[in-house]
Amino acid sequence: MTVAEARRLAERFAVRAADHDRDGSFPADDFADLRGSGLFGLMVPERLGGAGAGFADYAAIAYELARGNGATALIFNMHASVTGALSGVTDELGDALGLPPEALEARDRYLRAAAEGSWYAVAMSERGAGSRLSQLTTTYERTAEGFHIKGAKTFCSGAGHADAYLVAARSAADPAQVSQFLVAAGDGLTVEPTWDALGMRATGSHDVHVDVTVPETALLGGVEGLAVVIAQLAPQWMVASYAAVYVGVARAAIDAAVAHVNARNLGHLPAVRARIGRADAAVAAAHLTVMEAARRVDENPGDTATNRWVWRAKLVAGTTAAEVAASMLEAAGTSAMRRGHPLERIYRDARAGSLQPATSDVCADWLGVEALGGDPDSQGSAPRW
Ligand SMILES: Cc1cc2nc3c(=O)[nH]c(=O)nc-3n(C[C@H](O)[C@H](O)[C@H](O)COP(=O)(O)OP(=O)(O)OC[C@H]3O[C@@H](n4cnc5c(N)ncnc54)[C@H](O)[C@@H]3O)c2cc1C
Numbered sequence: 246m247t248v249a250e251a252r253r254l255a256e257r258f259a260v261r262a263a264d265h266d267r268d269g270s271f272p273a274d275d276f277a278d279l280r281g282s283g284l285f286g287l288m289v290p291e292r293l294g295g296a297g298a299g300f301a302d303y304a305a306i307a308y309e310l311a312r313g314n315g316a317t318a319l320i321f322n323m324h325a326s327v328t329g330a331l332s333g334v335t336d337e338l339g340d341a342l343g344l345p346p347e348a349l350e351a352r353d354r355y356l357r358a359a360a361e362g363s364w365y366a367v368a369m370s371e372r373g374a375g376s377r378l379s380q381l382t383t384t385y386e387r388t389a390e391g392f393h394i395k396g397a398k399t400f401c402s403g404a405g406h407a408d409a410y411l412v413a414a415r416s417a418a419d420p421a422q423v424s425q426f427l428v429a430a431g432d433g434l435t436v437e438p439t440w441d442a443l444g445m446r447a448t449g450s451h452d453v454h455v456d457v458t459v460p461e462t463a464l465l466g467g468v469e470g471l472a473v474v475i476a477q478l479a480p481q482w483m484v485a486s487y488a489a490v491y492v493g494v495a496r497a498a499i500d501a502a503v504a505h506v507n508a509r510n511l512g513h514l515p516a517v518r519a520r521i522g523r524a525d526a527a528v529a530a531a532h533l534t535v536m537e538a539a540r541r542v543d544e545n546p547g548d549t550a551t552n553r554w555v556w557r558a559k560l561v562a563g564t565t566a567a568e569v570a571a572s573m574l575e576a577a578g579t580s581a582m583r584r585g586h587p588l589e590r591i592y593r594d595a596r597a598g599s600l601q602p603a604t605s606d607v608c609a610d611w612l613g614v615e616a617l618g619g620d621p622d623s624q625g626s627a628p629r630w
Contacts, residue, residue, distance in 0.1 A: 286360030311489070370398060383412070390458050391459050399451075495595060535561075
């Protein structure tokens with residue numbers, strides 16, 4: 246899977262994006278393309294039939310896909326996060342963490358299935374708790390068959406279309422333990438269609454009600470209580486993976502503005518030219534920030550300096566997307582505000598970037614605490630996770 250192939254798919258996504266946005270419908274045709282190109286196996290090791298991509302490969306591809314349709318790229322990001330995080334638990338790390346062999350076998354099964362065409366959604370967030378793992382109210386209990394999980398999730402991108410869902414829940418027996426499960430679609434997972442949002446409408450990020458019994462091997466890692474530890478040690482999939490998506494959305498805003506300005510012969514206007522020039526520089530800078538974070542994630546995952554770049558990347562990407570899309574709309578003028586115009590959709594999609602956790606405000610707080618010599622993971626004004 247190459248960046249050139251992602252560009253080819255993005256052109257197809259762009260043609261379909263307006264309809265999916267208007268209807269809030271899942272981009273099934275885009276997902277068929279992703280499956281056809283083998284992209285569900287992007288983060289899967291080669292020994293399990295995947296492409297064995299690193300984080301920087303993912304970021305480069307997510308950026309291109311988002312230039313076609315940010316919503317498609319965002320749903321795909323959830324799948325890449327699940328498979329990327331699972332692949333990150335190497336046999337060596339598993340041994341060091343004392344993970345049971347059955348958990349590593351289950352990891353391989355889930356990853357091989359992805360390489361063969363399955364895809365996974367993330368059902369972590371809850372109303373009132375957002376994605377703060379420490380505040381979740383969905384609980385699980387051990388049973389003779391494995392675990393029984395019960396609760397309500399919200400903002401689940403691609404809900405109703407995935408083959409399985411990563412569900413985060415807290416132990417009823419020991420509420421300090423927050424664990425993650427991979428739950429197959431089907432009985433016990435019910436989608437409530439609640440997503441009618443300003444932007445990223447085609448993500449179909451609906452509510453999901455969970456009342457399901459899963460086998461022991463559905464517990465990711467095979468050990469309870471790993472969720473918060475992993476979020477702190479390797480924040481890239483929780484914090485920065487959507488950064489590449491939103492920089493792609495920002496670049497799409499420039500692409501749409503340039504097409505519009507050229508079609509209407511507005512390019513001679515100095516203010517229009519300067520807006521496009523500033524936007525180009527801002528997006529190039531955000532892209533470099535994301536790629537620098539991604540390079541460091543591949544070279545030194547979990548390192549203090551790497552994590553600092555991860556939080557910078559999310560902050561810069563979210564803020565840049567919203568600012569650039571607003572400026573491009575202003576450069577293009579009122580006709581670009583009509584429903585169905587690409588800029589009108591991209592403007593709304595771009596707005597979601599700094600709202601998605603870690604929000605721009607939370608990223609800025611993390612970076613500020615760190616710059617002032619504090620411990621940004623423990624010294625937030627509220628728990629980070
Ligand atoms: C397009 C889109 C797709 C999504 N897809 C998924 C998905 O597939 N799966 C999933 O599980 N979730 C998904 N989410 C949800 C997302 O991950 C968050 O859980 C959700 O946006 C949190 O929303 P909230 O309203 O609870 O806001 P919060 O994150 O609670 O934020 C509300 C306010 O509190 C502030 N705040 C939050 N935390 C802190 C803190 N620690 N310290 C200080 N201030 C803080 C924020 O800056 C903000 O001003 C998606 C969200 C969007 C927008």
